[in-house]
Amino acid sequence: MTNNMICQNALHQEAEKHRHCCSIIPSYVLKDIAESNNVTEAVRTIATKSLGHVTAIHHARTSAQGDFSGPSAAPGTTFTSEPSRRPLLRIYDSQQRGIDDLPGIEVFVEGGVGASTEKIDESAKNVYGHFRNIADFYLKYPNSRHSQWAFGDGDYKLFDNFTKLLDVSGHEFTHAVVDYTGILPYWYQAGALNESIADVFGSMIKQYFAPGGPQKVEDADWLVGEGIWLVPGGRALRDMKDPGSAFDIAGVTKDLQPAHMDHYAELPMWEDNGGVHINSGIPNRAFVLVAKALGGFSWDVAGKIWYDSLTDPKLRKVFTIHDEPIKNEGEQRSRSKDTFKAFADLTIEHARTHSANALSAVTNAWKGVGVLH
Template sequence: MAGVHTAPAPRREIYDAGNKDSLPGTLVRSEGEGATEDEMVNAVYNALGTTFDFLLTAYGRNSLDGKGGPMQATVHYREKFANVFWDGERLVLGDGDGTIFQLRPRDLLDVVAASLLKEILNPTLQYFGETGALCESIADIFASLVKQYSLGQSADQADWLLGTGMLAPGIKAKALRSLAAPGTAYDAPRMGKDPQSADMDHYAEMSLQQDNGGVHINSGIPNRAFYLAATAIGGNAWEKTGRIWYDAATSGKLSEEATFVDFAKLTAAVAEDLYGTGDELEAVNNAWKTVGVL
């Protein structure tokens, strides 16, 4: 009908790979259908919905592509597959190896969000070295914000931990990563000690054969910068601080080889554009200075 406008809504499709490596697998739940008997299917369906709602409410972004595109995911990928990844079209989740990693449906929101947003917000960034660490960090940050949004937590109420839902029973660890204190998320016999760097004095120079040049290790540095800025600015972190990072990440002004310094300067410029030269800009600059980037 002419003049009738419908509000943006998610278009979710969940597939089951049946522990095989063929994608996408069998369609087991589509948008609007009721819950299934598979807790993983339902948890991923709900996580996709929460991520959609977060992007739309916080930043006016309609789905992952910004155009209302479908959100697809495949669960139960391969046997004992201990990973979650975005394959360019859909989110793919294994069940974990049961020794260190075991995906728990009730705690998967931030894991789902991080994998969804890694390439969505930064499609042109190279995924290795310092640029890859920046890409990884931005995904971590917005995954944390999705979690905080879903819980209604302000910056000072959040735990700033990621990946608690991927640890197998018996693993004595807080999480896979801590944005507030990189390097402290775990110290367990089966996992070793969290190797993340928290500042540029401890930046890890690594080869491409080692974690793609340290993308998961050095991402702790910009992660901590965001945490410091968000807690200094206060309130809900997805609002002012998240808006600064979101606008910077989606501005189109980052080269495919962007460094931490490039992104730091861009967030400062965005902060000034949005809020002037007051407390917000000071908080952003101080955060990057504290971790040694500026």
């Protein structure tokens, strides 16, 4: 396990050209911690190191994403329930050497000779258990390919161990699904939708495997990363139902997510890749409004509408002009500005295939967060 605050995933695709890297902690939070006089020097040092990793990774990824010709799943591709279709897991320990030395030392190979989870530490056991559950959940949706995820141990002062939380693992796994089945670059509004979809599916996975059994919409807390903060004022990393209320750490940092387009944060690329972790609160709330309006289990209808919209080939057209890639930051911002509406339109289109109630719920939700009028 890496000894960083961040939790990231790295997807290996053709020639590493489309490598996807992100951190579940917003970069502005790491910056706030690194500059705060209300935390120890040791915590500031860890935050500074993590922020450096995130900044370098995002810069490399942004440079690579000028070309969207990478592989994607064919429309309609689905998992089967056959165990052989489930991914085999390999677990590594970076021995706290940091992200640049990933993957580290191999400690477990599923199906390997003498493989036993009894021989690995608690963090590795957490990762193994979560990803087996996540793979089972995604049997309901299209397949994803070879991926690599890295989870931080936390600093045990501000943050607990990230491997403990199933929704955090589900969030990171979903970034792989988004990369291979949709076309949502990690910048501006497109990146915010990318982050939101990861939160949506991470939350559904948390509900699906709730301790008391599958959890209905009305019983869900809609918190992502609940319990990760070890200090007063930190309930979670995100509150999908009430964006902007997940954390307020006195003298250090606070949740900046808006819940409505009236408060959309227009940020430069160097600040959270244009606000990908901040503006994701808007589509997050839209999904919660849909799920609550429909009731039952969130994955039965709302989740299917979101997934079908993500994998709809028409989403690709938002980011390409006559199949030519986006080549500069100005075009990135310009072409991304209507992503929420493009996705909302697709969810309405797919809601029609379910019922009049679904169509009404989806339309009203996007109007409720100001994406549609």
